[in-house]
Amino acid sequence: MKESPYDKKLLEIKNLQTGFIMDGKLHNAITDIHMDVKPKEVVGVVGESGCGKSVLSLSIMQLLPMANSKIAAGEILFNGKDLTKLPDKEMRHIRGKDIAMIFQEPMTALNPVFTIGFQLKEALFNHIAISKKDAREKAIHLLRQVGISRPDKVVNEYPHQLSGGMRQRVMIAIAISLHPKLLIADEPTTALDVTVQAQILELLNEIQNEEDMAIMLITHDLGVVAEMADRVIVMYAGQIVETSNVINLFHSPKHPYTEALLNSIPKIDEDISKLHTIQGIVPSLQNMPKTGCRFADRCPKAFEDCSKITPKLAEVVDGHHARCLLYEQCYPNPSNKQEGVNL
């Protein structure tokens, strides 16, 4: 493939492996993660609860719980710099300035004893030299930009005086305050009412256009992905199982897990009683199968090889990657069909 400026990668993750130390042993929450985000691109990351979406985003931010987490292998390159090797102080300058993040729970994401203005201005003071007066004006301006009415009043209010939707708007205002190049949104609408969800997504869409920033949008709602994303990464049990552009993913999913996910979306013209669900549960960190496909227990298309041979992520059609033994390319070593191992 030829290099064009549009192929330049903002974020590139290579072979990332992050785990938690439990009972003295490292249990990987995510393994073999290869992915990238290009400037101004919206990448959706989908997967069931517990598949490692938050661990992935916290790894990028270097905000994993300090007590027991460990990035065991891999590189996270942001503008060419490996974030996993960056000293704390330098990482702090990137957080909130070049990479911003918003979280699932707007109700608890703001400090209850400080005003909205304090927390907005703090983001500014952390990174730029700005007078108190200018910071306040900027804060009000940002609140207006995220669609909060009477921002000059809200700036003096405390989080408990705001609704969940408004708080998430405030979090977005904080996140975009320094025009980051990448916004990681970890299930930004999951905790909100359906109507508010739509408004927040609308806002993210607008802001993405205005600010020209890339968004890594984490969700377990494929509908959200269809609406927002350019490209999709599907995760299962700590691994990427499929990635492609959004149109191909929805029109011709390659991985049985993705197919199952798509089938579980209720369609308007379908009888609700026939709603498909995926049988079984995600294996826990301690009980990951050592060999074979991690989806084998639940996969409707599973066959003999699936429990013995570990598939690798490979390009199955142009630009469309999957991790499934239904595709010849995914055998760890296609010539002799040799076994691979799960990390």
Next chain:
Amino acid sequence: MLAYTLRRLFSMIPLLILVSVVVFSLAHLMPGDPFSGEIDPNNTSTDYIEEMREKLGYNDPITVQYKRWVTNFVQGDLGKSTTYKKPVLDVIVERLPNTIFLALAALIITYILAFILGMYSGRKPYTVGDNLIATFNYTGIAIPQYIIAIVAIYFFAFQLGWLPSNGSVTPGLEEGTFAYWNDRMLHVILPAITLGLFSTASYTQFLRNDIIQNSEMDYVRSARARGTSESHIYNQHILRNSIIPLVTFFGFDLATLIGGAIITETIFTYPGIGMLFIDSVNTRDYPVVMSLTLLFSLLTLVGNLVSDLLYGVVDPRIRY
């Protein structure tokens, strides 16, 4: 806030009435009677005693006596001390400044130490320093106050001779001079540390645990996500939250410190109202005992109110 305060003050009245009935009844159930102190020991004729009892109203029905006592009390007449032969109010007012001085010193020591130690432990939990602080604290909590007082007197007063072990000031110093205040300071240190030790230890551990708990909160993670430094996170975000429960303890301290002063003052023979209370119990000086008991109850109620009001001041989510 004013309306709330008034309402709370108003609601104290029934409680105080209840306490006064209990105090009055207890005083009457105790051996001897308030009159024993007034008796002229040389005149034991029953006629004389009977006459005095009648004169002082001890033969009236109990309800009449209670009513008289309460009426006088609210008018500021707390009765006459049978030991000191002067108004109870004067006796208490004479001793009160010493106790306030002691309680203030204990409070200052408690809060300064608890903040320094608690913040260190909370930010660096499970380190050697944290473990040392915890050991010190649990020792302080486990050992009774009077033993700590005795050990402190033994080491700092007798062995090392650094600090005085009794009284509130060396007699003969001119009031108001630097030497006088310096001497009072020295006299208050040991009792204040003894008095404040329990609170210091429990507040330190409380603050530590609260800081650890807060450090796992979502708001800390989102503050980090916007590039806030660790020192800002601990000294602003977390501390501002952890201060809330600690400040509300302050109100309860009012009552516990005065209560604790009963033991401490007695051991250090520090002439405050705590020692006065014990002395008065021993000499059956009922008017003093009754007044002090009511004062302690009132302080507890006021302390609770102060706590609640402070809560409203430090926590923006609470508005009265």
